[in-house]
Amino acid sequence: MLKKTVLVHALTLAFSAGLASVALPTAAYAASNSAGSLVGRAMAGTVVTIENKDIGLTRTITVGKDGQFQVTQLPPGTYTLSTTYADGSKENLSAAVNAGDGTTVTFAGPTAGQKVIVTGRATKIDVKSSESSQVLSKATIDRLPVTRDVTAVALLAPGATAGDTRIGSAGTRAGNVPSLGGASPAENVYYINGFNVTNSLNGVAFNQVPFDAIASQQVKTGGYGPEYGRSLGGVLSVTTKRGTNEWHGGANVIYSPSSLQGDSVYSEKSPTTGKWNLVSRPGGTDDLKSNLWIGGPVIEDKLYIFGLVQGASIKSKTYGNTEQSEVKNTSPQYLTKIDWNINDKNLLEFTAFSDKSKDKQYTYKSVVPYQTARGEKVGTDEFTTGGQNAIVKYTSWITDDFTVSALLGQGKYDRTSRIETAACPYVTDRRTSTTKKLGCATQTLITDPNAKDQRDAWRLDAEWNLGAHGLRFGMDNETYKTTEGSFYPGETNYSVRNLKAGSTLSNGYVNDTGSTLQYVQARTLFNGGTFKTKNSAFYLEDNWQVTKTVMASLGVRSESFNNLNAEGSSFIKVDNTIAPRLGLAWDVNGDAQTKVFANAGRYYIPVMSNTNVRLAGTETDYYDFYAFDGSFGSDKKQLPGMGAQLGSRQIVHNGEIKDPRTVVDPNIKPMFQDEYILGIQQALSNRWSVTAKATYRNLKSVMDDVCNDEGAGAWALGAGYTADQADTIAATVGNCFLYNPGKDLTANVDLGDGQGLTPITIPAAALKFPQPKRTYKALELGFERAWDGVWSLQGSYVLAYSKGNTEGYVKSDIGQDDAGIGQDWDYPGLMEGSYGFLPNDRRHTFKVFGAYQVAPEWRVGANVLIQSGRPRNCLGYYAGDLDGVSIGYQSASFYCNGELHPRGTWGRTPWLHELSVQANYEPKWMKGLSFQVDVLNVFNTRTVTSVTEEAEQGVGSPSPTFEQPYGIQKARSFRFQAQYTF
Structure with a gap:
């Protein structure tokens, strides 16, 4: 790896060569x-x-x-x-x-x-770029049968796979984030008109403009230059529509009726075979949207405006085992874009948009499981996502060789909720294969009613042509403010479970009654606060035209991260991480027909605000266990009857705000990844091109919390500390301490010697953690036939291997999106057997999509996806000997029924097959009028894409919901569109 001084020296030499080599070819900028x-x-x-x-x-x-x-x-x-x-x-x-x-x-x-x-x-x-990217104009997207959102378009790119449906499951965009290049779904960055709109609470949400306001969408899946950061997966960038010198406008209506959707399904376990089957039930979504837009010159050649407003009427009905719900959404959204050509050298742009969306959910008791007969109303809840964004960008072509752009923006994301049943504890009966819900609660976990996020950011970019060298440099700065918190309704979650004779609970209680014991698990949880995260960066890049046919891009990016706790004090502060980037592009024959390209680079991702909330805020979390007396309360809460307490209270967090110096390793490094790409692209006759590319990504550092008090305490005693001091060291780490797993841990500890905080370094071997590993190896073959007014075709095949002992910022195995502070690395027992193929591993992926103008008035399109399944696990109570605490995490280790089953060895989900088609009619008798129908998932295949992997309810006590389907391929749907443009 290049050292900082070496890279700077290389850039200086390149700069000097540019001044002396005016006869060399002109450099090109990305x-x-x-x-x-x-x-x-x-x-x-x-x-x-x-x-x-x-x-x-x-x-x-x-x-x-x-x-x-x-x-x-x-x-x-x-x-x-x-x-x-x-x-x-x-x-x-x-x-x-x-x-x-x-x-x-x-x-x-x-x-x-x-x-x-x-x-x-x-x-x-x-031929001047070595990046791996796919750019689709809105016209191209409109010719394809895809779901109308940014993620669906991104999934057309090679190396993109759908994330677990449990990740980002709050709000209307549930489980709708992609995994790019083997990274977790929380490791992408999203832009609109150059402004970062990623929700940095945990990285699994982002702001969006109305779909018909998109002009183009780009997906960078690797090799991107130093102007981009805060991502290990990819970059998703949207450019919006704008006004022109002619007035253009239009209106459309898009309707997807529930009556034409494939059946909604639920999973039911066969009493004879023990296998899970999908059974049809009523329910579905009526989705009606309408858009009205207009754009044109306020002053010709000078000032332009574009505006779009979207209306919606969405109604979704779900019929469950004990409850049914109806969700309604009528939220309007909008985009406004203003462009001012101040003169030939200066351009000013303003963008404002809102994607604020409110779901109103009405919950009722089910009279008959999974059927439409409605019982009494349980409650009405309201959930808000999205918010308002405003962006100002100024571009100045100061000379033919020097260009500067500046951007200033503010983005808001609202996550408020209004839960009518917030005082009702959530009660479930988990003794049978179909979990039964009781009581009056409507939500398992409630977000702080005032939860929201705000980003204030600016960036400055400049480009300077120096003959054979093109210098690019810039900086950016953002402050992200989060108000976040969560709690159980009624403060405590109650579940009734079975514990076989001889089995053990997570608090150490052993069932010695000689028969199966029915027990109540009562978990109390609440946390929250207001936090700030400050991120900044600067970059420098030399695009060096080495010869007429070879372009070298030498760059470096430096990023700094500062996370503050609930009291406003820094608890993570990292300055000037150095990320070198090198790209090569060779125009083999000098005719822009054959390109060989290569990349090597390092990429960092910031510490998500979720880490502030969970680690540096107030959090209370504990379990109590009681014998179940066989009855439920007769009032609307239906609390389970509790007899004698089984063992002592298991405390996870005690609710204290810790001294920021005592919760983070002062030597901590953010998570980063190295990437290497080698590829070739060939232009063929008649608009065809083909691509072959190999990618290797290697996660070099992980940042997460460790809670291994046992390992820390045992090391301290062996190192000569007193018993009291060893207990203090153990408690500091045991309160869950943020560091780089696999490295030595340095903790500031008050040893009670009157010297205040003393830095104590605990060797990595004492904590018994493996070295973090995540690699992505992929071979990509692609082809494209560009649209010529008659037809287009594009496709890819990707052979990929995603392997390691950590997925990254989320844990799809159990649907945990606590970015940077998940259960991995808490204790060594949880990591035993963790190496294997990761949740986003899809060995084979085939994608083909295109369109054909079959007649002057008729066009058809199709989209095909064939993809192998993801690895499955059998997770259970820890039964190894690396520590005595991992068992307290319940069904969370790779031990299953007392035996170690390493990651990904429990088989895979089935192959996924999906065909979607489109037909478009533009009658000659009315210019600008069009009618379109899309059929998504034509054959209504309902492949299971993820399952419940927790296999036990106690040591040796199997869970009746193990392998229950969780993620299921969306049913067939029809989408009708009528549109008029002028």
Whole structure:
């Protein structure tokens, strides 16, 4: 790995070479996530005029001695490039510029005797970029049958897989985040018009604009440059629509009726075979949305406006075993975009949008399980997600060689809830294979009614052309404020369970009655507070045109993270992490037809605000166990009858705010990953191109909490500390301490010697943890036939291996999205047997999608996905000898029924197959009118995508819900659209 000084020296040498090598080819810049670039070839000295008539933007540039030119920071759109040669002949060509992408154009040169020639061409291959990305315009997306959201579009990219449906399960966007390149679903970063809209509480939510406000969407799955950070998975970037020199507008209605959906299903265990079956039941979702938009010039060539408003009427009905619910949503959403061409050199943009969404849920008792007969009303709850965002961006082309852009934004995300039954404890009977819910509670866990997030951010980027070298540099800064908390309704969660004779509970109680014991588990939990997280970064990159055909990108990014506790004191502060990035792109034949590219880079991800909440806030969490007397209360709460207490109270957290110096290793490093990519891309005739790429990602450092008081205490006694001092050291670590698992742990401990806090370093071996591992190895083969007005086709095959002992920021095995503070690494017993194929491992993935204009008025489209299943586990009570506490985590270890079953060895879920189709009709008798129908999951395949992996209710006591299907492929649905545009 390059040291910081070596890399800086290399950049300095490259900079110096650029000043001395003016005869070398011109360097090219990578495009930003909200603008594109043009890179061209023409005769030296040619004056090229670049014009986008739609937005009144004109640039003039003189081709250098090397015969190359470039223009960066261009708003997306179609550009005309023209020139007049000395012999009087002229040449024009047209090129499409996409956000986050570079377009290569080539002028044919002068032709004596011809006044106008149009023989220049644009190529699909960006021979100056070594990034792995996919850019889809809204027109392309509209030709494909996909769910209308950012995640569904992202899943079209090679290496993208759907995350577990339990991750990010709050609100209307439940379980809808992708896993990119083997990373966990919490490790992506999301942008809208260059502004970071990732919800940094735990990384599993993000702000979105209305779908019809999208102009294009880009997915970077690897190799991205130093201007991007805070991601180990990928970058998802949306560019919105904007006004042009012509007034355009439209309206549409999109309706997906529940009456045409495939049956809703529930899982039922066969009493004869013991296998889980999917059984049909009533229920479904009626989804009606309408959009109205208009955009155009307020002042032609100068000032433009675009506005869109979306209305919705969504109603979803679910019929369960003991309850049924109806959820309604009528939340309007909007986008406003204003663009001001101050002059030919300066552009000012303003974006405002809202994705605030409110679900109102009505819960009733079921008269008959899974049927429509409705009993008494239990309660009405309201959940809010999303919020308002405002972005200002200024771009200045100060000279032909120097460009600066500045962005300022504020984003809000509301997570408030109003739970009518908040005073009702949640009661379940888990003694049978179908869990029965009792009482009047409607939610298992309640979020703080005032929960919300706010990001205030700015960034500055600059590009400077120095002949063979193109310098890019910039910085960004954001403050993220979170108000968060959660608690059990009625403060305590009650569940009735079975404990076989001789089995043990997590608090150490052993059932010595000689028969199965029915018991009540009572868990009390509440936490919360208001916290701030401050992240900043700066970067430097030299895009060095080594030869006419070889581009080298040498970059470095430095990031700093500062997390504050509930009292406003820093408890994690990391300055100047160094992330080198190296990219190479070789235009093999110099004709933009064949590109060989390679990348090597390091990527860091910040400490999520969830860590502040769970580790540096107030948290009370404890268990009590009682004998069940066989009865439930007669009032609406239906509390279980409790007899004698079984063992003592098991305390997880005692509710104290800890001294920030005593909860974090002062030498802690954020989580980071190294990545290596090698690929080749070939342009073929008739708009075809093919790609082959190999990717290797290696997670180098993990940041999580450790609670291993036993290991810390035993080491302290052996190291010569007194018994009292050893107990203090053990308690400091045992309160759950944040550090880098697998490394030595340094803790600040008050040893009672009057010296205050003393740094104590505990060797890694004493804590008995394995070294963290997560690798992703993938071979990608892809092809594309670009749209020509008649047809397009695109597809990929990915062979991938995702293996290790940690998924990363979430734990899909049990649906835990406590980013950075999950149960992994708490105690060594939980990590025993943890190495294997990870939840996002999909060995084989085939994707094919495209569209065909079968007749002037008719177009069809299709989307096919074939993917192998994910690994499954058998999780149970810990039965090893690495520690005596992992058993307290209940069914959480890789021991199952007393035997070790390492990660991923319990088989896999079935292969997933899905075909979706589309038909579009645009009648000649009414220009601008269109009708469209999409059928998603045509054959209504209902593949189980995840199961309940907890196998025990006590040591040796099997869980009746083990292997119960949890994630199930969405049912077939029809979506109808009527649209008029002008």
